[in-house]
Amino acid sequence: MSGTAQLNSEAAAQRLADVVKHTPLIYNPRLSEKYDCEIYLKREDLQVVRSYKLRGAYNMISQLSAEELSRGVVCASAGNHAQGVAFSCDKLGTKGVIFMPEITPKQKVQQTEMFGNGSVKLVLVGDTFDDCLAEALAYTKEHQMTFIPPFDNYSIIEGQGTVGVEILEDLPGTEVVVMPIGGGGLAAGAGTYLKEKKPGITLIGVEPEGAPSMLEAFKHGGPVTLQQIDRFVDGASVKRVGNLTYDLCVNTLDDVKLVAEGKVCTTILKLYNEEAIVVEPAGALSVAVLDQCIDQIKGKKVVCVISGGNNDIARMQEIKEKSLLYEGLKHYFIVRFPQRPGALKLFVNNVLGPHDDITRFEFIKKTEKEQGPALVGIELSNKEDYTGLLKRFEEHRFEVIELNKEQTLFEYLV
Secondary structure, three states, X not given: OOHHHHOOHHHHHXXXXXXXXXXXXXXXXXXXXXXXXXXXXXXXXXXXXOEXXXXXXXXXXXXXXXXXXXXXXXXXXXXHHHHHXXXXXXXXXXXXXXXXXXXXXXXXXXXXXXXXXXXXXXXXXXXXXXXXXXXXXXXXXXXXXXXXXXXXXXXXXXXXXHHHHHHHXXXXXXXXXXEEOOOOHHXXXXXXXXXXXXXXXXXXXXXXXXXXXXXXXXXXXXXXXXXXXXXXXXXHOOOOOOHHHHHHHHHHOOEEEEEOHHHHHHHHHXXXXXHXXXXXXXXXXXXXXXHHOHHHHOOOEEEEEEOEOOOXXXXXXXXXXXXXXXXXXXXXXXXXOOOOOOHHHHHHHHHOOOOOEEEEEEEOOHHHOOOOEEEEEEEOOOOXXXXXXXXXXXXXXXXXXXXXXXXXXXXXXX
């Protein structure tokens, strides 16, 4: 039996009807005007556990036998899948053991405990999803429990496909759907359903630039393990996509695009400030990619899946910083001041522009204050002001190293 034949997302939708929310599909006038099309946001950030992951988790766990449920379930997750499994364990009266990477945001850990309501035990282990996955699989085997994979399973994929079912119920004329990709469960499930019902629909998957696991799989003709990934977009950063999800995505997706992490941050801030929508980094991917899709979306009915809203408020400063760096509004320098009196005053009065702000200033050598090199952070009000700033540094004989262009130094000092 083919993978497609094993998926029945309409049956899954019936199974989930009393558990998950049919999340709203909301027309967005601002984005529609900007991109000259009709853009609708599929608001999975408003789901019961604030992400679509509940759909797949409950769909799989609800179909386990009574004996399997009595032994309990195990999962490995960066956060949202864990919450879906925890919620399902509480609803279905089974115990769960949930493995999460040690770097998982505290907010997601606390949410998982809350949704588990005493039904789950959390184990924080490893630096990445892939590290904690190995631990979870070993634990599952040792205790003869059932492993609930985050994406590479037909029941999980079928459950995520219910997002596609709801999209066509609410907007039968949908012409383009933009979806984030982590392990590929959402894109595989919703993509397969949408292509079956509307063969002419355009499906665009989007990944973070620092974790292009599906794009690399497409290039190599199958899943490959990335040696290093940027974990910032934690809900969509995996080293390797699933075998099942790859097979389905390669036959359904029309395009896979990448978005820089800094641009994701800019999108998070815009959605919050302009739309009062709180999204996690993975949830912003489908909107962040739109300016790369202009030819594919112009004049069309477009759905962007906002996949989740579990954003830890403690990360907002980091998000703002990454956005400013990406937008060219924040720059860090090592500045060596001229060896003459009043150099610091000259810097403030004559080198800085009238709208430039110093956001960080510290002498690198504590014994050479006022004379030695300093680490200086400057925030501009307009990125075009940068050229003038560099020119004034030169005119007043300040030696500078632009740390934004020196990645190793930047990571070490900033």
